[in-house]
Amino acid sequence: MADEVTELLTKAYIDELETVMNYLTNAIVLDGVHAEEVKESLEADVEEELEHARMLGNRLKQLDESPPGSMEFEARQSSLQPPEDTTDVQSVIEGVLEAEEDAIETYRALFEAAGEANDPVTEDVAVTILADEEAHRTEFRGFQKEFPND
Ligand SMILES: [Fe+2]
Ligand SMILES: [Fe+2]
Secondary structure: OHHHHHHHHHHHHHHHHHHHHHHHHHHOOOOOHHHHHHHHHHHHHHHHHHHHHHHHHHHHHOOOOOOOOOHOOOOOOOOOOOOOOOOOOOHHHHHHHHHHHHHHHHHHHHHHHHOOOOOHHHHHHHHHHHHHHHHHHHHHHHHHHHHHOO
């Protein structure tokens, strides 16, 4: 159904922008020698997530819809808030993994809805972004091994 496609595009657009904000914040606030690699990775991902939002917004425009402004914004990423202990890299890694899992689910749903709506261009957008999110998840699973819970 076409409505489901635009709804998911809009949801994904908002999620990407929330991800940009939280990755940027955590890349700034984390402290300590162990944080450097994670901070660099978050910085790089900020650019990629912003590009995802751009792709989704442009697809909405092509479908005669407008991407939302901030008044439609609804925050959901409670686990990605900057940690009180700024050396707590592990909690940020866990938050990132949760956000990436959530994004993967959204793009799988978008791919399916676009298929049902016979919309191959949106399917292509979903697959392109899904591949990036799976790569982000792999990267942070690697960090998770380096920073075991204690
Ligand atoms: Fe993304
Ligand atoms: Fe991502």
